[in-house]
Amino acid sequence: METPAQNAIPRIISVDDHTVEPPNVWQDRLPAKYADVGPRIVRAPLKEMTFMGGKFAPKMGAPGDDGPIGDWWVYEDLHRPLTRLDTAVGYSRDEIKLEVITYEQMRPGSFSVKERLEDMDVNHVQSALCFPTFPRFCGQTFTEAKDKELGLLCVQAYNDWMVEEWCGQDAQGRLIPLPIIPLWDAELAAAEVRRNAARGARAVCFSEIPPFLGLPSIHSDDWDPFLRACEETQTVIAMHIGSSSKMPSTSADAPPAVGSTITFANCCYSMVDWLMSGKLERFPDLKIMYAEGQIGWIPYILERADVVWEENRGWGGVADKVTVPPSETFKNRIFGCFFDDAFGLKNLDSIGVANVLYETDYPHSDSTWPKSREVAETQMGHLAPDVIERIVRGNAIDLLGLTAEGLWAGSE
Known part of the structure; x- marks a missing residue:
């Protein structure tokens, strides 16, 4: 029997979980001529692997070499x-x-x-939005590929698998589709947004800082076709930490613990970009969210952005495109996601209940599985029941166009 304290936490809708793609995702969906060059799994030994200064550098050994054996994605x-x-x-x-x-x-x-559904049940999770693994958090793998024709097919194959299989009938509406786009071409990206929106997808992956990928910044007009497609289809732009392929760090020899402490930094930079770009005014129905960035940093950034806009917008280059205080644009347009942020919850009034979403980060090392409910109870026990409901599920239902029961209804 559940205790009254447990009953205070409704079934969770996690807006940041992850899927590890099965080996057959691309082999089953790409044309036969790409069988030997498209993404495929090879079992091989590890020669060397480091993760320093925010850079992940693995080296695969040859058959017969010494070293621990693992499964490797091989692509180009x-x-x-x-x-x-x-x-x-x-x-x-x-x-x-x-x-x-x-x-x-x-x-x-x-x-x-x-x-996955069984593990969600264990964790008091009803529904989940899942980011990719092999494509990386916004499809950088295919953006960096040499063969862009194959890259586009890989993007489309992943999205077909995501919508039709991962979030298909067996998922019972509990898994929410999150497609990727061909980042190298905004028109192709817009077309892919529309293709997936037509079958019920209401979110799409994007990079927190596109220039880190060698792409145009959000301050340019290059992304306008993509942004217009997202606005017209009510598709939320979802940006995960690391979606710029450059995790925050301080030096080449800084241990991973440094970057892990400041993972929110790129979200911080990105949000200021969006607030000062004028794009949220040009596209007034566009909405964006930050996954795994936590929320405790948001109040000061909004305060500072308002001060800069008030005092420095003339020489700061934003007077002609940012016409209201950035904190006003933030409301109900930008969403922060957290799984473990007691400080942010203490400052919830400065962020806005409507701008906060909850996540469990399954199956990553930071995940609160299988005790996400207990973590939520500890952190949110001081909040009113209606506030808790908005954070752990209500806001996600509204943002992602889910049913009143918190399920994905597909294209119907």
Whole structure:
């Protein structure tokens, strides 16, 4: 029997979980001529792997070499191993290391719908929006590829799998589709947004800082076709930490703990970009969200942005495109997501209840699985029941166009 305290937390809608793509995603969907060059899984030894200064650098060994064996995604010149950090749930913190693994060493819920739903039940989670793994958080893998024709097919194949299989009938409406786009072409990106919106997708991955990927900034007009498509289809632009392929760090020899402490930094920079770009005024129905960025930093950034706009907008280059205080644009347009941010919750009035979403980060090492409800109880026990309901599910229902029961209804 549940205690009254447990009843205070409604079923969670997590807006930041992750899927580890099964080995057949691209092999089953690409034309046969790409079977030997499209993304495929190869089992091979690890030669070397480092993660310093925010840079992940694995090296695959040759057959017969010594070293731990893992499953590797191979695509063009890219060799990307599956690692324990991709799927760490079920392991104690001290057991989670930067090491290669095979599918058999993963928790099945990482890549299988049936087991995912079972793990969601254990964790008091009703529905979940899942970011990619091999494509990276906004499809950078295919953006960096040499063959853009194949890259576009890979993007479309991933989205077909995401909508039709991962979020298909077996998911019972509990998995919410999150497509990627061909970032290298805004017109193609707009077309892919519209293609997926027509079958019910209401969110899309994007980079927090596109110039880090060698792409135009949000201050340019290059992205306008994509932004227009998102606005017209009511598609939310979802940006995950690391979606610029450059995790925050301070030096080339800084240990991963430095970057892990300041993971929110790119979200901070990105939000200021959007607030000072004028794009949210040019596209008044556009909405964006930041996944895994937490929320505690938001009040000061809004305060500082308002001061700069009030005192320096003339020489600051924004007077002609930012016509209201940035904090006004923020309201109900930009959404921060958290899973462990007691400080942010203490300053909820300065952020706005309507701008906050909840996440569990399954199956990553930061995940609160299988105790997300207990974590929520500890952090949100001081809040009124209606506020808790808005944070853990109500805001997500409104933002992602879910049913009143919190489920994805597809294109119907």
